[in-house]
Amino acid sequence: MALRPEETELRRLDLNLLPVFIALMRERxxxxxxxxxxxxxxxxxxxxxxxxxxxxDELLVRNGKQLEPTARAEALLAALAPSLQAIAGALSGAVPFDPATDERVFRIGWTDDVGMAAKPLLARIWQAAPRCRLVIRAANYRTIPGMLESGEIGLALGFMGDDLPAIAKQRVLRRGSFQVLRWEGTPGPIDLDAYCARPHVLVTPRGDLTGFADAALERLGRSRRVMLGVPEFGLLRQVLLGTDLLCTVSDALVEALMAPEAGGGLAADPVPFDGPDSVMRMAWRTALDHDPAEEWLRAQVVAVLARR
Incomplete structure (x- = not known):
């Protein structure tokens, strides 16, 4: 029986090359x-x-320090990505998982603040699955949808919105509030006048100096002074100690920074105005929904981070 034209084309291609193509298009x-x-x-x-x-086709051509895709490469990605996702989904459900012996690689994207709150998660995973490896990627609410859609990560953890791509599922891990973090040597609790009078530090990976609190204050006819922007939450302790700076953060981060092992020296007060909830979500690729390993990983996340 003669081969169909599409079968002849497939024989020309080593299918192991396709994940390389996807990775090259993602990483450039x-x-x-x-x-x-x-x-x-x-x-x-x-x-x-x-x-x-x-x-x-050249597929990717050099442009400065990175590669840029050709029009042919963009068209191939659009055509191939759904098929590869379907194949991955079909295969994933058939692969058994034994945490004690498996050597799976898990790819997780998380926001900096969740990463600080998730430290016990790493110990839990390695204790139960000592041979598994983790790749943690820095992410935020702007980058998580694209990272999930491209397959760069299989699981995302963060304070993000619900505007995720169609290829992703999600679960709310905890709903909380925001709090005002300060050095315990300064007066408190923080009321609205003190909040507006004292200087603030804002965690701002993009370098802007406004956040949700500024919009909430504007509705009240008030404002605050953001005097310092830092790129990550891990810097807050050293920035706040010994100063009169304030920082508005999620209650999950407050718990991490004020845990006994964190070193002390900080205090937290309720935000003195009405603001949005702090919502920590877990999102994952639909193709991995029934993957036994990924199901196990999500269960570990829920055990550590979900509010009961």
Missing amino acids: SVTRAGEALFLSQPATSAALARLRAVFR
Whole structure:
């Protein structure tokens, strides 16, 4: 029986090249794509050369320090990504998982504040699954949807909205409130006048100096002074201690920063105005919904981070 045209085309392509293509399109770097797939740089370069030969196109061309996709590459990604996702979903449900012996690689994206609250999660995972490896990617509410959609991560943890891509599912882990964090050597509790009078520090990866609190204060005809922007929540302790700075953070982060093992020296008060809830969510790729390993991982997250 003669091969169909599409079957003839498939014989020209080593399907192992497709994950390399997806990684190259995501990372725009041979080195980073290789690291994501645990391939050497020469092996990744060789795979790119083979992809170029198969598709008769450069696919990715050098533009400064990164690679830029050609129009052909963009079209291929749009056509191939749904099929690869479906294949991954079909395979994932059939792969058993034994945490005691499995050597799975889990890819998690989390926001900086959740990462601080999730430290017990790492110990729990490694105790139960000592051979599994974790790749943690820095993420925020703006980048998480794209990272899930591209497959860069399988699981996301963060204070994010519910505007996730269709390929993702989600669960609310905890709903809480925001609190005002300060050095315990300064007066408290913080009322509205003190909140507006004292200087503030804002965690701002993008470098802007306004947040939800500014919008809430504007509705009250008030304002605050944001005097310092820092890129990550891990800097807050050293920034706040010994100063009169305030920082408005989630209650989950307050718990992490004020835990006995954290070192003390900080105090927290309720935010002195009505504001949004602090909502920590867990989101994951739909293709991994029934993967036994990913189901186990999500159960560990719920055990550590979900509010009961």
